[in-house]
Amino acid sequence: MALLEIRDLHAAVEGKEILKGVNLTVKTGEIHSIMGPNGSGKSTLASVIMGHPKYKVTKGEVLLDGENVLAMLPDERARKGLFLAFQNPVEVPGVSVTKFLYNAYSAVHKSEGTGKTSAAFPEILRQSVSAVGLDESFAKRQLNAGFSGGEKKRGEVLQMQVLKPKISILDEIDSGLDIDALKAVSISLKAQQAKGTGMLVITHYQRILKHLNPDFVHVMVDGRIVKSGGHELAADLENSGYAGLLKGMGISFVEDSGKI
Amino acid sequence: MERAVMDVDRSRYEFKTKEKLSVKLEEGLTEKTVRDISALKKEPVWMLELRLKSFQEFLRRPVPTWGADLKGINFGEIAYYANPSIEKKARSWDDVPAEIKETFEKLGVPQAERQYLAGSIAQFKSEGVYYNLRKDLEEKGVIFTDMDTALKEHEELVKKHFMRAVPCTDNKFAALHYSVWSGGSMLYVPKGVRIDLPLQNYFRMNSGREGMFEHTLIVVEDDARARYFEGCSAPRYEEASVHSAVIEVFVGENADVGYTSVQNWSKNIFNCNTKRSLVNKGGKMTWIDGSLGSRVTMLYPMSILRGEGASTSNYNMTFSSEGSWKDTGAKVIHAAPNTTSKVVAKSISMNGGVAAYRGLLRINHGAKNAKSHVQCDALILDDISRTDTYPHNEIYEPTASFGHEASVGRISDEQIFYLMSRGLNESEAKSMVVLGFLDDVLKEIPMEYAIEFNRLIKLEFSKLGAVG
Numbered sequence: 001m002a003l004l005e006i007r008d009l010h011a012a013v014e015g016k017e018i019l020k021g022v023n024l025t026v027k028t029g030e031i032h033s034i035m036g037p038n039g040s041g042k043s044t045l046a047s048v049i050m051g052h053p054k055y056k057v058t059k060g061e062v063l064l065d066g067e068n069v070l071a072m073l074p075d076e077r078a079r080k081g082l083f084l085a086f087q088n089p090v091e092v093p094g095v096s097v098t099k100f101l102y103n104a105y106s107a108v109h110k111s112e113g114t115g116k117t118s119a120a121f122p123e124i125l126r127q128s129v130s131a132v133g134l135d136e137s138f139a140k141r142q143l144n145a146g147f148s149g150g151e152k153k154r155g156e157v158l159q160m161q162v163l164k165p166k167i168s169i170l171d172e173i174d175s176g177l178d179i180d181a182l183k184a185v186s187i188s189l190k191a192q193q194a195k196g197t198g199m200l201v202i203t204h205y206q207r208i209l210k211h212l213n214p215d216f217v218h219v220m221v222d223g224r225i226v227k228s229g230g231h232e233l234a235a236d237l238e239n240s241g242y243a244g245l246l247k248g249m250g251i252s253f254v255e256d257s258g259k260i
Numbered sequence: 261m262e263r264a265v266m267d268v269d270r271s272r273y274e275f276k277t278k279e280k281l282s283v284k285l286e287e288g289l290t291e292k293t294v295r296d297i298s299a300l301k302k303e304p305v306w307m308l309e310l311r312l313k314s315f316q317e318f319l320r321r322p323v324p325t326w327g328a329d330l331k332g333i334n335f336g337e338i339a340y341y342a343n344p345s346i347e348k349k350a351r352s353w354d355d356v357p358a359e360i361k362e363t364f365e366k367l368g369v370p371q372a373e374r375q376y377l378a379g380s381i382a383q384f385k386s387e388g389v390y391y392n393l394r395k396d397l398e399e400k401g402v403i404f405t406d407m408d409t410a411l412k413e414h415e416e417l418v419k420k421h422f423m424r425a426v427p428c429t430d431n432k433f434a435a436l437h438y439s440v441w442s443g444g445s446m447l448y449v450p451k452g453v454r455i456d457l458p459l460q461n462y463f464r465m466n467s468g469r470e471g472m473f474e475h476t477l478i479v480v481e482d483d484a485r486a487r488y489f490e491g492c493s494a495p496r497y498e499e500a501s502v503h504s505a506v507i508e509v510f511v512g513e514n515a516d517v518g519y520t521s522v523q524n525w526s527k528n529i530f531n532c533n534t535k536r537s538l539v540n541k542g543g544k545m546t547w548i549d550g551s552l553g554s555r556v557t558m559l560y561p562m563s564i565l566r567g568e569g570a571s572t573s574n575y576n577m578t579f580s581s582e583g584s585w586k587d588t589g590a591k592v593i594h595a596a597p598n599t600t601s602k603v604v605a606k607s608i609s610m611n612g613g614v615a616a617y618r619g620l621l622r623i624n625h626g627a628k629n630a631k632s633h634v635q636c637d638a639l640i641l642d643d644i645s646r647t648d649t650y651p652h653n654e655i656y657e658p659t660a661s662f663g664h665e666a667s668v669g670r671i672s673d674e675q676i677f678y679l680m681s682r683g684l685n686e687s688e689a690k691s692m693v694v695l696g697f698l699d700d701v702l703k704e705i706p707m708e709y710a711i712e713f714n715r716l717i718k719l720e721f722s723k724l725g726a727v728g
Contacts, residue, residue, distance in 0.1 A: 050677075050681050051677075051680075051681075052677050053673065053677065054673070073680065073685075073686070074677060074680035074681045075680040075681075075682075075683050075684055075685045075686070075689075077681070078680070078681055078682055078683035079683050083681075084681050086678065086681075089678065090672065090674045090675050090678045092675055092678070092679070092692070092693060092696055093696055093697070093699075094695070094696030094697055094698070094699030094700060095692055095693070095695070095696035095699070099692075100679075100682075100692065103684060103688065103692065104679075104682035104683050104684060107682070107683035107684050107685075107688070108682070108683040142696070142699075143696075159682065163682065163683070
């Protein structure tokens with residue numbers, strides 16, 4: 001049983017407070033979705049959980065199985081079982097997907113004390129590549145360099161599948177995916193859920209949620225989660241928009257047009 | 261994020277050998293020094309004359325000021341010749357004096373010879389102490405020996421080629437070299453003989469204020485093939501030492517020559533070398549240089565493509581860290597039609613190191629359809645390091661085609677965060693980006709070099725974390 005607990009989390013970047021008290025608990029095998037207007041702090045939440053040095057946590061805590069994640073460097077968090085699928089994965093020229101994942105896999109599984117895991121790696125990689133609907137040659141390509149938007153996203157899910165995290169945060173994994181790719185990614189995520197991975201899926205659209213059928217949907221506005229519900233909440237949002245939904249709650253809302 | 265301090269790991273080279281010397285000339289450079297070296301070696305008169313002419317050239321020329329900072333060299337304080345105490349050059353490691361043999365064993369030289377070399381020479385200070393060549397190659401007429409032996413046993417061959425690719429008037433350090441040269445090696449490959457395994461010479465300096473001036477002559481006749489590999493190291497001393505080699509390579513028609521050099525000199529060494537090849541019709545010359553250590557390195561391997569269809573590739577990798585200034589590049593002259601050249605230079609600077617690319621590309625009028633591509637990429641690992649690029653291109657032939665690309669990159673915080681979020685620690689993440697940066701050079705070089713390079717880079721960067 002894995003458990004990610006986010007308690008009253010406040011975080012700032014360059015002195016500006018973005019997260020203003022986030023509370024959220026994700027358990028093994030649960031899919032949580034976070035929706036919210038542009039600039040509400042969704043991506044910041046993802047980066048803070050993974051430990052991006054740009055963000056300063058000013059208050060609150062993040063616990064993984066009771067351990068204080070905020071005191072750890074990003075690589076320690078990864079070895080403890082956290083994973084972040086990036087909205088915009090960076091290019092690492094000259095490093096093949098295979099070489100990168102082999103090293104990541106070894107690093108993550110080293111800490112489990114499982115000893116020699118590398119023998120199984122080629123088969124795990126081969127199966128994972130095919131599971132996300134990519135061609136075998138993908139593994140030989142340079143990490144994210146020259147990837148299409150869809151390939152980058154599939155690549156992130158591929159990495160997640162290989163590394164088998166306890167809790168995974170997926171930041172707009174659905175953006176830029178065509179219908180087939182969305183389906184392949186969703187099938188892979190559902191399979192990983194069945195094996196016990198808990199997920200926090202950040203998205204703007206209901207599309208992926210129809211495939212994933214999340215256990216919880218949260219609405220984030222201005223650095224806080226203002227409403228939580230079942231997956232029907234996503235449908236309500238699609239119909240009424242954020243402004244409509246919030247108006248019903250007595251919250252006035254002005255879209256931050258400065259953010260993308 | 262805390263930035264881990266990283267540097268090239270030199271621990272493998274940091275041991276000092278207690279030496280017994282039979283001859284060590286007084287420090288300082290005068291005409292007497294030059295004459296003494298020649299006399300000690302019992303050289304023919306023509307060689308002494310070349311030395312004396314070169315010495316005048318050395319005196320006449322000022323220390324160059326257009327590149328790296330050379331003010332730390334005190335020519336008057338350097339020992340120009342020190343001969344290790346050996347009775348004769350050994351053909352078997354068992355005959356090498358114990359303390360010198362141990363030195364090379366620590367550096368892995370005999371082991372490498374057993375595993376993948378066709379022949380090997382080891383030089384300790386001013387003189388070669390060991391040389392060996394596989395029997396079957398010797399029977400085919402291949403000569404691989406230290407330069408002093410070559411001059412004694414193959415005088416005509418040496419005389420025909422010595423100072424014919426690099427004249428003593430080329431630059432101050434070439435003039436210095438020709439005044440006091442000692443050691444080095446000669447490789448001669450007769451027409452049509454193709455050697456698959458590389459031949460190696462390993463150079464070891466062992467004290468401060470020492471000069472090393474080895475001369476390497478590589479003559480590969482028509483339709484022949486050879487790969488030559490050179491390694492250099494020294495333990496660190498406070499006093500500056502000078503390494504000033506000259507490498508002359510003669511590539512026959514349709515011959516194929518590869519020269520690879522990996523230096524990991526200590527940070528007290530001024531490393532100013534002149535390397536040049538003359539490439540005949542259809543010949544192919546490949547230069548591969550990895551420059552890890554030294555205080556200053558100035559090195560611009562040159563190919564003169566003088567026969568139709570001749571080609572050259574030049575792969576150059578440099579690492580500059582604290583207190584290190586690498587001023588390196590490549591020179592190519594296209595002097596015949598249908599000649600092609602390719603230059604790929606990659607530099608990494610960190611911890612305040614300076615890396616400069618300085619190149620010359622000239623396509624002469626009449627070199628019809630000559631093709632050249634130059635790529636120089638720099639990676640800077642922090643804000644206190646520096647990189648500069650000084651390409652110089654002269655194209656006089658209208659049918660020639662020429663391309664130049666240059667880039668300066670940094671390891672971004674986003675890259676490091678991305679890799680760390682997958683479980684790699686910070687130094688592993690940096691190491692991965694660095695090796696990725698070098699990848700398009702590493703994958704271009706022939707397999708036998710790539711293996712050795714990978715091994716060296718992993719060894720040198722082991723503090724960055726192991727990357728497989």
